[in-house]
Amino acid sequence: MTLGTTSRLLAGLALALSAVAASATPIVQDFASSNLAPVRRPTAFSQSFVVDAALAGGQVSGHLHAFKATEPTEGIYVDITSAYLSNGTLRYDFTETTPWGMPTFQEVWDLAPVMLGAGSTWTLYVSGVMKDTKSAGLFSGALTQLKAVPEPGSLALLLGAAGLMGAVQRRRAAKR
Known part of the structure; x- marks a missing residue:
């Protein structure tokens, strides 16, 4: 294996690992x-x-599920009336959506993708009404970062791989 081939293989491997x-x-x-x-x-x-705080500074989406009853005849447990994210200045509202095929005695609330500003404390607020129940009602959900921010070490590896690829290309051009 020649030095040029080895350099290209190492550069390709470094680029793949950095990705x-x-x-x-x-x-x-x-x-x-x-x-x-x-x-x-x-x-x-x-x-x-x-x-x-790790979610702040990135693009985030979310969902909430309110469980009203296990059977429609049992009565409504929880009825969410409002859900939103706020940092005291900005407010992002969840929208009530019930996907096709989901029982009508359950609620789904979704947050369209939003960019949460870094350096702020964000709070999720959920309001609603508990209705005639024989047991405790509940809601649950999650916020998910859509595109994670790479760590500085990952970026350094990516830049190093790109630099190595550039050096290989320069060396090849100088030999011609």
Whole structure:
């Protein structure tokens, strides 16, 4: 194997490894209701959750599921009326969506992809009504970072691989 072939193989390997390293695993933060006790008459609730700081500075989407009942005849457990992310200045609202085929006694709320500003504390606010229940109601959901930001070491590896590829190309051009 010649020096040129070895250099090209090493450069290609470094580029491939840097591409894998640069694609970091997205961050996911799960949420679930707490202290929603059974009620005899409709009762309003409001809960808030501080968003993981690692999600700030990236593009995020989210969803919430409210479970109203296991059977439509049992009555509604939880009815979400509002869900949004806020940092005190900006507000991103979730939209109620019920996918085709999902039972009508469950709710789904989705957050379209938004860019959360870095350096801010973001909070998820969920409000709604607990209705006639024999047991505690609940809702759950998650926020997911859509495109993870690569770590500085991954970027350095990517730049090193690109530099090595450039050096190989320059050397090949100088030999001709």
